Amino acid sequence: MNKKPVQTIADIARLANVSKSTVSRVLSDSPLIGEATKERVRAIAEQNHFLVNVQARQLSLKQSRTIAFVVHPFNNDFSIADLFVLEVMGGISNGLSAEGYDMLVVQVDPQETGWVHQYLDSGRVDGFILLTSSYRQRHIQALQEMEAPFIVWGVPQPGQAVPSVSGDNVQGGKLAAEHLLKSGRKRIAFLGGPTDEPEIQLRFNGFAGALQEAGQVVDPDRITYEPYSSTAGAAGMERLLGQAPNLDAVFVVSDMMALAAIQVIRRLGRRVPEDVAVVGYDDLSVAELSQPPLTTIRQNIPLAGRLLAGNLVEYLRTGQVANVSIPVELIVRQSA
Amino acid sequence: MNKKPVQTIADIARLANVSKSTVSRVLSDSPLIGEATKERVRAIAEQNHFLVNVQARQLSLKQSRTIAFVVHPFNNDFSIADLFVLEVMGGISNGLSAEGYDMLVVQVDPQETGWVHQYLDSGRVDGFILLTSSYRQRHIQALQEMEAPFIVWGVPQPGQAVPSVSGDNVQGGKLAAEHLLKSGRKRIAFLGGPTDEPEIQLRFNGFAGALQEAGQVVDPDRITYEPYSSTAGAAGMERLLGQAPNLDAVFVVSDMMALAAIQVIRRLGRRVPEDVAVVGYDDLSVAELSQPPLTTIRQNIPLAGRLLAGNLVEYLRTGQVANVSIPVELIVRQSA
DNA sequence: CCGTATAATGCAACCGGTTGCATAAAAGGT
């Protein structure tokens, strides 16, 4: 396949007149080897563009230096999380490579858990990174049972000792509400995602807290929870406008749902932001290209990726379970 | 790390009272082994939840059964390809796992080519998959020089023997033009991407061919080529309207540019689609959420992914260079 | 000047598979 003549440490060893062990130690910068030798061996390796065979090293070390990024199949249905997934993946990939790890993308059947076995016991990967999704719980359980190292994006169910990284959801809800209040909105609605997602609850808490602090009531007619999808976003918005026709603002917990909501608001004859102000969540790249450009809550995704990677690696090394939450930021555009 | 007692084929061999070789052969279903033995060994492996160690197998076979999906860093700048990347990746990942391969996501510096060496010579991956991008040429050159197996999404430069999968760009251009003609448009413009991208030329060919067939002239004033970006899309649209103020439709070769173009058209006081009809390309998820929902050309992305994976694997095995193009489809919404 | 601590290197086993070749057992031919 490749006719490069110098491929193994044995080759280098021969050229440098030393043993395999010495070359191996030079490459891992072991203190056992004398400086002079190190220099010489390194030079030879360099000249011959030598690169260690990763599989051999991994076999020897019994670790793969690879982690699996677990995603669900991308079905035809556009999932709300998609773009988010991509951006997070970029961050994780960066973080991982900074730690010297590779990232394998593993698509799994949401119903099965055999993949844990398959990838871990075969030595293919050292650990897993999961993003929040409706099937998360079952997977987390499986991972815990098999004592597989993993970390999740999102807020773990209360009482679970699971390493995680998430946005500061309470603060996100608060920022959105405060911005709407500051611009004089009086009847602010909440269009949420699935009820059982802890982050949605936290966003609501932050949101409701800010309203109460401002002396506003949190009218149940102006609150709804929907599955994560743009069609659900549209349906939810329609319901809200039916229940509370006089609402003058809405905080939507995802940008994709917010875009769908805006379409509904307009279809029903109201203007955004004049009649109804809209604040989204995530700051996906579509947010600034939409009509009108979307005011939204941005999570620091590159940071999230780096932390997911870093904390998982840390957990692998020390067993330290860390739960960190990262700051969010209000991005004001024209929809609110 | 894992206390599973039965982990190696040696363990299985002991339990089954056979040699390592036999177990190995049973697992690869070698015809050398008798049926009775196979059954027995398989049963034992099964009972003990045995899984082969991937690294050891790979070391022995000198192949990684892994391919690298090469992407550029996701910078803050919204890249035209983003969503596209994600969707294609899903398809590739599916195709690859059907072939028994894993997918590694490799982020590379567009300026460097060292990664080819790094991943190939170290045995980390068996091949690469690249998506079209402005830096593609340099990378392709590097890959070819190192005789690295790879496949690209998009149309290769003429005269290059490069395995590829691409959409049927000629047909895409044709469908767009025909749709606009059918709705009675008389002065149709073309807003293209970079001139040196073969796919852009092909889309133009299909577009121009359809116009000519309908007896329309292809007025140079109604044609422009811009870099790939939404700002360039806006600039291009502005130029077109300046050169040919009476145009009544425009075919834009990417959805993102089309969205920008629509903003310009409106800013200059015309309505979409009444005054100017707009057809985009790609059918990104934003297309249906935009105002008005965008009429566009959709490529069968899951199929693309599967073909990229399948053809690369085929190339790995046989050296067959295949260049396939997949069908496209017109999605009619409200912008045209 | 010798014994021992110390630094530098090599030997060989090991990680967990695969495979060419030798061998043993069963089958076939006459």
Place this chain on the structure above:
DNA sequence: ACCTTTTATGCAACCGGTTGCATTATACGG
């Protein structure tokens, strides 16, 4: 019954690294 095939299995080397332990060369203390 005997020799040749054929079929089924084992032996041992190999893939390309890492590492515990032995060994040699050098430095140091007395």
